[in-house]
Amino acid sequence: MASSSPATGPAPEPARGPAGGQDRVPAGRRLTAENRERQIVEGAIAFFAEVGLDGHTRALAARLGITQPLLFRYFPTKAALIERIYEEVYLKRWDPGWEATVREAALPCLERFRRFEIDYQRRIDDYAWLRIFVSAGLKGFDLPSRYLGMVRARIFAPLLEAMRAESGLPSPAAQPLAPDEFELLFGIHGALVYVGLRSRVYGIDGTADRDAVRAAMLDAALPGLLATHRRVVAAAALPGRTAAR
Amino acid sequence: MASSSPATGPAPEPARGPAGGQDRVPAGRRLTAENRERQIVEGAIAFFAEVGLDGHTRALAARLGITQPLLFRYFPTKAALIERIYEEVYLKRWDPGWEATVREAALPCLERFRRFEIDYQRRIDDYAWLRIFVSAGLKGFDLPSRYLGMVRARIFAPLLEAMRAESGLPSPAAQPLAPDEFELLFGIHGALVYVGLRSRVYGIDGTADRDAVRAAMLDAALPGLLATHRRVVAAAALPGRTAAR
DNA sequence: GCCCTTATTGATCGTTCGCTCAATAGAAGG
DNA sequence: CCTTCTATTGAGCGAACGATCAATAAGGGC
Numbered sequence A, B: 001m002a003s004s005s006p007a008t009g010p011a012p013e014p015a016r017g018p019a020g021g022q023d024r025v026p027a028g029r030r031l032t033a034e035n036r037e038r039q040i041v042e043g044a045i046a047f048f049a050e051v052g053l054d055g056h057t058r059a060l061a062a063r064l065g066i067t068q069p070l071l072f073r074y075f076p077t078k079a080a081l082i083e084r085i086y087e088e089v090y091l092k093r094w095d096p097g098w099e100a101t102v103r104e105a106a107l108p109c110l111e112r113f114r115r116f117e118i119d120y121q122r123r124i125d126d127y128a129w130l131r132i133f134v135s136a137g138l139k140g141f142d143l144p145s146r147y148l149g150m151v152r153a154r155i156f157a158p159l160l161e162a163m164r165a166e167s168g169l170p171s172p173a174a175q176p177l178a179p180d181e182f183e184l185l186f187g188i189h190g191a192l193v194y195v196g197l198r199s200r201v202y203g204i205d206g207t208a209d210r211d212a213v214r215a216a217m218l219d220a221a222l223p224g225l226l227a228t229h230r231r232v233v234a235a236a237a238l239p240g241r242t243a244a245r
Numbered sequence C: 001g002c003c004c005t006t007a008t009t010g011a012t013c014g015t016t017c018g019c020t021c022a023a024t025a026g027a028a029g030g
Numbered sequence D: 001c002c003t004t005c006t007a008t009t010g011a012g013c014g015a016a017c018g019a020t021c022a023a024t025a026a027g028g029g030c
Helices: A033-051 A057-064 A068-074 A078-091 A096-101 A109-124 A127-138 A143-166 A179-200 A210-221 A225-237 B033-051 B057-064 B068-074 B078-091 B096-101 B109-124 B127-138 B143-166 B179-200 B210-221 B225-237
Strands: none
Touching: A033 A057, A033 A068, A033 A078, A033 A127, A057 A068, A078 A127, A078 A143, A096 A109, A096 A143, A109 A127, A109 A143, A109 A179, A109 A210, A109 A225, A127 A143, A127 A179, A127 B127, A143 A179, A143 A225, A179 A210, A179 A225, A179 B179, A179 B210, A210 B179, A210 B225, A225 B210, B033 B057, B033 B068, B033 B078, B033 B127, B057 B068, B078 B127, B078 B143, B096 B109, B096 B143, B109 B127, B109 B143, B109 B179, B109 B210, B109 B225, B127 B143, B127 B179, B143 B179, B143 B225, B179 B210, B179 B225
């Protein structure tokens, strides 16, 4: 169970990522400020994803083919650069369409959940996204908890409300959403995320088509979800045990 | 979505852990070599779990109330100390009883799976265990992939073989275990692990009784597992698509 | 009490960290 | 061609890194 190398050795996969699809920054020496900044941000995302947020600014500069002081021309501090990465990777990649999907009244709520997860996981299963997310969590930053708080409030809460309605259960206004109801969705959610984690963080090659694996997981988990949800809501309505916290 | 503090701020939870149940090392100045070594290892586990494997030896020494050079009296290098942590946290905490549980012929295989996961997750849902595991994965160490390889080979493979037999399907000798069959178990497994990750890595307080949450997840996921498994095996037997890799 | 063993320390090595600043060089406008 | 602007660099700051080693001091055996 010993690790192969003592303290070195970044991740095996470069995985520079789609980088948003914009055309690559020209490799010329003297770039415009705008182009250089974009190049630094994109390079920093790939770099810190590989080596972790403790990565050194000199190593980042070397990878970009520039000198280290130039980084500080564009970002006053290393922390500011990391902050920028948060915005770029997490805020900018949040799709408002997700919030619309889970409210699409024309669809059964399980199908809304399915469509959200398929699309969400496709975006999340990214080398930089997953690794920086986990790395931030390990360093005690509140990014992961705040981000998952968004998922909880903007996605899962409306979904649970729709599931309540579809099952003829009292609305959240009448009976507040119980933590166990969220756990139900986070359970399936976690199983899907774990597929990416094993590949991107634990370095397990795994199955080629993770998208198909997740689709199969949803096919297995969704059919029984509404019935389980009804049971959970009924249990939460009883004063038997304290459900919250 | 900005993090609260730029680069400082370890995890909110000390969570020194049960430390194996052995009596604490006396706080006296001059300890026996054996006691000092144990104190260093236990302290290092808690320390590196909090701040990550990039934590500094001087900070570790300060927390232990000793000077930094003393660490190098007991461990030739920082990497050697981390190696020792791997043995202590992962190798020593592997329970051979797990391998016996999943082979217990008297029990239905779903019950074997249930019992394994309940016990396994209880041990895994530990501040140091989860955080060092993830931290090692981010640093590119092969600990996580090798450990999960053990779970796959020693736990899931015999379980799948038993599920095959219980469903009257061909044995792995006749038809090799397909990757999709493992994904079936890793899916449920991942959902359970994710419960701990959200708390220990992402810093979400979450539900108090994670053990009960996981039990409920298993209750929801297990009933349909055998039927799904049969479908996966049947699909893997067809030459329709390449199942492996 | 003294001595011997060794756990522990203080001082320090060479390196590298994040970061600063004056000097340099490449493109644009006249 | 020359000037101007500024992107970029080279040199270097103080601090902290992992690691080393001779000096110190606490305890046990006689």
